[in-house]
Amino acid sequence: MTAAGFGRALDLVTRVRGVRGAMLVSAADGLVVADQLMEGIKGPAVAALAGSLASRLGRAMTAAGVGESVFWHLQGSGGALLVVPAASGILVVAVAEPEVNVGLVRLELLRAAEAVA
Amino acid sequence: MSTRAVEAWTLEPLKRFVSEAAARLVLLMTPAGQVMAQHGFSRAVDVMSAAALGTAIMASTTEIAKQMHQPPFAALTHQGERHGIFLAGLSTNRGTIVALVVYDVDVSSVGLVQLFYEQLAADLQAASPKEGVPKQVLAADFERQLSESLNTLFGR
Numbered sequence: 001m002t003a004a005g006f007g008r009a010l011d012l013v014t015r016v017r018g019v020r021g022a023m024l025v026s027a028a029d030g031l032v033v034a035d036q037l038m039e040g041i042k043g044p045a046v047a048a049l050a051g052s053l054a055s056r057l058g059r060a061m062t063a064a065g066v067g068e069s070v071f072w073h074l075q076g077s078g079g080a081l082l083v084v085p086a087a088s089g090i091l092v093v094a095v096a097e098p099e100v101n102v103g104l105v106r107l108e109l110l111r112a113a114e115a116v117a
Numbered sequence: 118m119s120t121r122a123v124e125a126w127t128l129e130p131l132k133r134f135v136s137e138a139a140a141r142l143v144l145l146m147t148p149a150g151q152v153m154a155q156h157g158f159s160r161a162v163d164v165m166s167a168a169a170l171g172t173a174i175m176a177s178t179t180e181i182a183k184q185m186h187q188p189p190f191a192a193l194t195h196q197g198e199r200h201g202i203f204l205a206g207l208s209t210n211r212g213t214i215v216a217l218v219v220y221d222v223d224v225s226s227v228g229l230v231q232l233f234y235e236q237l238a239a240d241l242q243a244a245s246p247k248e249g250v251p252k253q254v255l256a257a258d259f260e261r262q263l264s265e266s267l268n269t270l271f272g273r
C-alpha cells in the first residue's frame with residue numbers, strides 16, 4: 001500500500017465528528033506508520049503505548065481463551081482512545097473527544113483496517 | 118536485576134528508564150567506552166565487551182554520516198527474533214553519553230524504548246553536574262580506575 005492509500009484509510013476515521021486524530025501503528029514495534037493528528041497529540045507516545053497495550057491485551061485474551069481482539073475502546077475523562085487491530089499487524093487508532101459517536105468511529109476503524117490489511 | 122553507577126547522578130534517571138521501558142540491559146558510557154552506569158549485566162567481561170562494541174558502532178556510524186556530509190545519526194536500532202538493540206548518543210553537561218539498550222521484543226518495543234529514551238536524555242541532562250570538568254584519565258591511572266569502576270558496577 002502507498003502513503004496515499006494510508007492517507008485515504010485515515011480519512012475514513014478523521015472525517016467522523018469528534019475524532020481528533022487517527023494513526024496507523026506498527027503493533028510489534030510501537031512505531032507510527034501514518035498519522036493525521038490535531039496539534040497537541042503526541043503521536044509517537046500514543047503509538048508506543050498503544051503497541052505495548054496491544055501486546056499485553058493480546059496475551060490476556062489468549063490466556064482467557066476468548067480469541068483475538070477486534071476492537072478496544074478506552075474512555076478517559078477528557079477523551080477516548082479507540083483501536084482496531086488489522087490483519088497486517090497494523091493498529092488503526094483513533095483519538096476522540098468524550099462525546100464522540102463510538103459506534104460510527106468503530107465502523108470507520110473497521111473499514112480502515114480492512115483497507116490496510 | 119541490579120542497576121549500578123560509577124557516576125552517581127546517572128543512577129536515578131537510569132532506574133526510571135529501565136522500569137518504564139522494560140529494558141533488559143542498559144549501558145551508559147562515554148564515547149571512549151568508559152562505563153558510567155549499567156543495568157542487568159552480571160559479568161564484568163560482558164560489560165567491557167558491550168561497551169567496546171557499542172562505542173565502536175557509534176564511531177563507525179558517526180564516520181559514515183561524516184562521509185555523507187550529514188550530522189551524526191540520532192539512533193541506531195536492530196531488531197532480532199527475541200531481542201532488540203537500541204544505540205544512541207545524548208548530550209549532558211558532562212559531555213556526550215552513549216546509551217546501549219537491549220530489550221526483549223515480547224516485553225518492550227523499539228517505540229517504547231525510543232519514547233522513554235527521550236525522557237532519559239532529558240533527565241540525564243538535568244541531573245548532570247554543571248560545575249567542574251571530568252577528570253582526565255592518565256595511562257598510569259587507567260588500570261586502577263578501571264578496577265575501581267568495575268568494582269562499583271558489580272558491587273564488589
